[in-house]
Each structure stands twice: as C-alpha cells, then as structure tokens.
Amino acid sequence: xxxxxxxxxxxxxxxxxxxxxxxxxxxxxxxxxxxxxxxxxxxxxxxxxxxxxxxxxxxxxxxxxxxxxxxxxxxxxxxxxxxxxxxxxxxxxxxxxxxxxxxxxxxxxxxxxxxxxxxxxxxxxxxxxxxxxxxxxxxxxxxxxxxxxxxxxxxxxxxxxxxxxxxxxxxxxxxxxxxxxxxxxxxxxxxxxxxxxxxxxxxxxxxxxxxxxxxxxxxxxxxxxxxxxxxxxxxxxxxxxxxxxxxxxxxxxxxxxxxxxxxxxxxxxxxxxxxxxxxxxxxxxxxxxxxxxxxxxxxxxxxxxxxxxxxxxxxxxxxxxxxxxxxxxxxxxxxxxxxxxxxxxxxxxxxxxxxxxxxxxxxxxxxxxxxxxxxxxxxxxxxxxxxxxxxxxxxxxxxxxxxxxxxxxxxxxxxxxxxxxxxxxxxxxxxxxxxxxxxxxxxxxxxxxxxxxxxxxxx
Numbered sequence: 001x002x003x004x005x006x007x008x009x010x011x012x013x014x015x016x017x018x019x020x021x022x023x024x025x026x027x028x029x030x031x032x033x034x035x036x037x038x039x040x041x042x043x044x045x046x047x048x049x050x051x052x053x054x055x056x057x058x059x060x061x062x063x064x065x066x067x068x069x070x071x072x073x074x075x076x077x078x079x080x081x082x083x084x085x086x087x088x089x090x091x092x093x094x095x096x097x098x099x100x101x102x103x104x105x106x107x108x109x110x111x112x113x114x115x116x117x118x119x120x121x122x123x124x125x126x127x128x129x130x131x132x133x134x135x136x137x138x139x140x141x142x143x144x145x146x147x148x149x150x151x152x153x154x155x156x157x158x159x160x161x162x163x164x165x166x167x168x169x170x171x172x173x174x175x176x177x178x179x180x181x182x183x184x185x186x187x188x189x190x191x192x193x194x195x196x197x198x199x200x201x202x203x204x205x206x207x208x209x210x211x212x213x214x215x216x217x218x219x220x221x222x223x224x225x226x227x228x229x230x231x232x233x234x235x236x237x238x239x240x241x242x243x244x245x246x247x248x249x250x251x252x253x254x255x256x257x258x259x260x261x262x263x264x265x266x267x268x269x270x271x272x273x274x275x276x277x278x279x280x281x282x283x284x285x286x287x288x289x290x291x292x293x294x295x296x297x298x299x300x301x302x303x304x305x306x307x308x309x310x311x312x313x314x315x316x317x318x319x320x321x322x323x324x325x326x327x328x329x330x331x332x333x334x335x336x337x338x339x340x341x342x343x344x345x346x347x348x349x350x351x352x353x354x355x356x357x358x359x360x361x362x363x364x365x366x367x368x369x370x371x372x373x374x375x376x377x378x379x380x381x382x383x384x385x386x387x388x389x390x391x392x393x394x395x396x397x398x399x400x401x402x403x404x405x406x407x408x409x410x411x412x413x414x415x416x417x418x419x420x421x422x423x424x425x426x427x428x429x430x431x432x433x434x435x436x437x438x439x440x441x442x443x444x445x446x447x448x449x450x451x452x453x454x455x456x457x458x459x
Contacts, residue, residue, distance in 0.1 A: 022192075023186055023189055031181060034173055038169070038173045054155060061132075065135055065148055071086045073138055075099075075107065076106070081106050096109040097148055098146075120132060120145075120147060121134060129156065134147050199228065208232040209232070209233060310347065313344055313347075318352050319355055319373055320337060322356045326356070326363065333363050333369075335372075336373070340376070342377060343457065344455045344456065346455070351455075355373075357425065358373075359373065363388075365390060366390020366391070367390075369389040369448070372385075377457070380456060381454045382456075385451070386452075390449055392445045425439070432455065435456070436456050437455040440454065
C-alpha cells in the first residue's frame, strides 16, 4: 500500500510575526536587545567580580602568611606551641593555621578543617571550598610546613547573591525596556499612522492631488511622504492623460462608425442599381480602412516593451522598404534615401512603422516638397533624419507635436484634409522609447521640418 500524503502543517501555517503590529515588534526587539546587553554585561561583571573577590582572599592569606611565618618559626625554635600567642590580634579571625613538622601537626587552630590533608603543595590556591596557602619553614627533622586556610563560603554566598539579583533584574529590565520601546514606538509611528490614514482617504476619494502630512521634514518618514506624494501626482497626471487619450480615441472611433452607419442606412433606404451599390460599398470600405488604421495605431501605442521581438535590425534595409512603399503610394513626391548601414537591436515591424509614419507625416504636411531620409552614425547612436522643404511650423505647434490625437493641420498644409488621427508622430515617439531612443523635432517657419529618430547602436 502506498503512503498517504499529509500536508506540511508547519510550512502552510503563516508566521505569527506577521500578525504582530510594527509597534509590538519594535517593543519586543528593543526588550530582547536590552536583555541581551544585560546578560552580557552581567556575565562580564560576574567574571570580573569573582576574580576580584578570589584575588582579594588570596591576598589576605599572603598578607597573613608574611606575619605568621616568622612567628611560627620562632615558636618551633623555642618549643613553644601556643596557637593563641602565634595568632595574636592582628591576624583576621577567619584565617586558620596549622603547623606540621615531619608529617606531625604541632600547632593548629581549633577551627582548622580536619579534612585538609597534611601533604599539600606549597603555594596559594583554592582547594575545594577553601583558599589555602602552604609555605615551607626552616629545615627540621624532615621538613616543617605552615598551612593557612580560609573558607570560601563568603565568596560562594556573594556569587549566589549576585545570580539571584541578576535573575530578578533581567525580567524587570525586559519589562521596562518593552514598555519604553512601546511608548517610543508609538510616538515614532504616529506620523506613519497619520500618513496611512491620509493615504486611505486618498484611495477612498480618488483625489490623488490631495497633500500628504509630514512632507516638510528632513527625516526618513518625511522623505517617504514626499516620495508617495510625488508618486500620487505622477499617477494623477498619468490618469488625466489616459482619460484624455480615451476621450480622443472614442471621438475618433465614433466619427467613422457614425459615417459607416449612415452610409449603410442610406444604402438600405431604397433600391439602387448595381453601380450605386458598388460606390456605397467602396465608401464603406474606405471607412473600414480608416477604422482598421486607427485600431492598429492604438494597439501600437499600447504595446508592452516586454513583448518586443528584439533582434539585430539593419536600419538601411528597413528605411529602403519604407521609402519604396512611400514612392508607390505617393508617386508625385520626390523621396531620396542616403546613408550607411547601421544595425540596432529591436523589433523590425515597429521600426518600419516608425519610419513609414515619419515619411507619411512629411508627405501629408508638405505636399509637393522634396523629402530626404538620411542615416548616419553619431557616437553610439544611429540617427535617422527625415527632412522636408515644406512651410515648417511655429514654435507653439512644434512643442505639442508627438502628442496623441493632436492635429495641427492648419499649421503645415492649409486646406488639406488627410483623414489622419494625430497618432503618427505619437507612435514614432513611443517606438523610440520602447527601443531606448528618442525623437527630436526641429522646424523654422518657411525653412522646412526635420524629424530625427535616435536609436542606440547594436554593440
């Protein structure tokens, strides 16, 4: 039998930290950080204090041994073994003494620990729960040994008291640190709460131009508020342009649709002969062509940069195909092509449409003028220059050329109705942006019009 699959509950369970507010997480983080610092500091103090106390006890033994060494030697020399006379009043009462000669105890304090062996090594050290100092005396039958003992109970009591204090203080430190961080976090996050509330109001009202609070400061929150406000304003501008674009597109789509509907209604209103029906169908086909062209242009403007089929594109070949198509469509126009072979990375279809739009713009708005298309290299850029000898445009008109649905027909070809939608140069500008380039327009009234498409060369 196969093993039944069981879901990983721990993997599917959401992290509890995500359900905690930022203020709570800040308070916990600050509290844990304070506890960590307190633990490290307490450990350091504990080690230093223990060593200090231990060294102090050993120093007491050494100091007492300096006094008792001579007294014990004198007592052994004269055969007087009175412990009270040797200890005197200048030796601390918690220091115990034992003197032995040849392995026999000849002098010992009443409270000297009986479990301390006679054969101890000379030196000052801790042995079990006692501090011990052992010194050899002058030569006797074998040898004499002075042993001092000091109980370590005081040191142990101090250590235990220190640990109890630390265990009591750490929870208090954690609690106080969390409370302080909670209070400080609330004050620090108050501007964020105000910013969140105002952003929610903007989302509910849809007014992206509404000012945000806290943009007049110089800290990180002020910079965040300023960035959000700038982003909202850019979104507002983008939305306004999109609304205007949709209104213009709807208007331009409605006009040919209305004309198409009227032609169909007139054709069906009464019987007509075959010639008249053919004429009506021809006019309907013209309206459908205008609709198809407008739809294709709108789709080009909505093209996503991620969908570009990027490959090496020889610009001279693309320009030659566009010039040949323009010559076939406008046989009365003088179209010239010159330049060198340049290669760019991009979409050949979009680049061909851009060149075609530049040529059509020159022919439509400068009828009867000579149009030249020149390809040249400029540093790391390929420049495609289309120039006509038409009347040119005024500065105010030149600044708006390239906007979608902007049609300054009266500025360049008075009295000419070409049926355009004002999308030609807008598409060229959009194609240039998709390929990392840009479109520059130059004109002087009476001296012609020049459009320069700049694209990065294929490295």
